[in-house]
Amino acid sequence: MVCDRCILVVKQELEKLHIVPSFVVLGEAEIPDDTTAIQLQELHKNLAGVGFELLDDNRKKIIEKMKTIIIEHVHHDDADNKHNFSDILSKALHKDYSYLSALFSEVESITIEKYVINQKIERVKELLVYDELSLSEIAYQSGYSSVAHLSGQFKKITGLTPSHFKKMGGVRRRPLDKI
Structure with a gap:
């Protein structure tokens, strides 16, 4: 889940199945232990129908948490624009950054730095x-x-200068979960 609409959709799907979560936040929802296998199966099917998946693999859970933390800091945290993601991720997940970096690269086939x-x-x-x-x-x-650093990186990633992109009206934007 990468936005408030995603959270709303997940909450609605849980409500349909009469599952009351402890919490639903970006990238994570905690459901009760007494949730039946049938409810979980139906939830899995319903979430897949709207483009989400249930993660039961601990490695995938860690990666989703890392993505959520990065998205929160890049898109929603204006207080500090100089993020040291190695420290942020290590502290938030209580894991060594080298482990997190290797895991992310292995599973996602992209480095954390490139994802950021x-x-x-x-x-x-x-x-x-x-x-x-x-x-x-x-x-x-x-x-x-x-501005030169931003422009260079922008052109390297998009193939366009920021001013050319702006003139195009933003037609090449991508959903956050597709990055």
């Missing part, structure tokens, strides 16, 4: 489409050291 860059570029695209901030304000807010 892709998320940052999607955030920059969003801010460009909103057209409320200058490119230097976007660079600062996104944690880039300069």
